[in-house]
Amino acid sequence: MDDVVLLSVLHEAVDAIVVALRDHDDWGLSGGRDGQYVSDLVADKAVLTVFKRHGIQVLSEESGLVGEGDGSLIAVVDPLDGSTNASRPLPWFATSLCVVDDAGARAAVVHDHPAGVRYDALRGGGARLDGALLPCREPVELADAIVGVNGLPPRNPGWAQYRALGAAALDLCAVADGRLDAYVDYDHEAHGGWDYLGGMLVCQEVGVTVGDAFGRALVTTEHAARRTPVAAVGALFDDLIAARRDIS
Structure with missing residues (x-):
């Protein structure tokens, strides 16, 4: 799978979570593991469906290692990072997806749900915020x-x-x-x-x-x-x- 296709799959997965959470109204604890919310599970179900369709293995915070494959590509997934914030509600929570291969992190998408903005990055290809290339950071004392x-x-x-x-x-x-x-x-x-x-x-x-x-x-x-x-x-x-x- 080339980089362009891979990144498009990550965006598709994030879009699925956005849709799943759009009308979601139960932001309480799931009753499962400590610190797990119903929203974590809703987001996890949405993202797993997309990666299964594309044949990509997933390592999810919520469900562990899921899917069949040779391990050459694994999507490391936090369906809802900052779910405690989301439950309050405090406007600082995200979906974070990163595909890794034998050379390390290859492609990533981080979606800021409250702000409705999205970061993506490709190894060696720069990072973007809503499609605009981010400049390199300068040192700070x-x-x-x-x-x-x-x-x-x-x-x-x-x-x-x-x-x-x-x-x-x-x-x-x-x-x-x-x-x-x-x-x-x-x-x-x-x-x-x-x-x-x-x-x-x-x-x-x-x-x-x-x-x-x-x-x-x-x-x-x-x-x-x-x-x-x-x-x-x-x-x-x-x-x-x-x-x-x-x-x-």
Whole structure:
């Protein structure tokens, strides 16, 4: 499957979720696993239907590894990232899809549901916001940085301000488009690949470095795997990695 077709499948999958949630009115807990909402399951059902039709295996936060295939292409899926926000309602939640192959993250789409805007990216092909190419990010000094975080920072490592918004995929996209200058996960083993891979590729395609705070590979298709992502440009990335490791 070539890149253009693959990206079109991702957009088709997101469109299916948008339709499924359009008239959805139960934003409460599902009664299944801890922290799972009915909306997570509605979105998951919609996205799985599309990937099954196209013969692509899926690693979903909600349903694990689904579908038949040789593993050469796996769509890593968070049907609704920030579903707690959605249940409140706080306008910061998204669908995040990223197809990985043996070379890493290949194609991604992140859809911001409240804003109705969409990011996409292809490995080596740049990143876009609603079809418009995003420019490469310029470096920012730590003292001037507005940093998105997950969890509670135990102290200020020297940044200007921080924000805890509650949806890693959108937080990373906000780094890519310049609304935030960096992102640091301060929680302990909180994020599966579905949380960050889509936003990671969007960031990478505009020159943002994204890495695990403890040096592990971020691209993983193991449902139980957890990582600690950090994202920034240039020396700011090194500063934040060092600060994050210092409190581990």
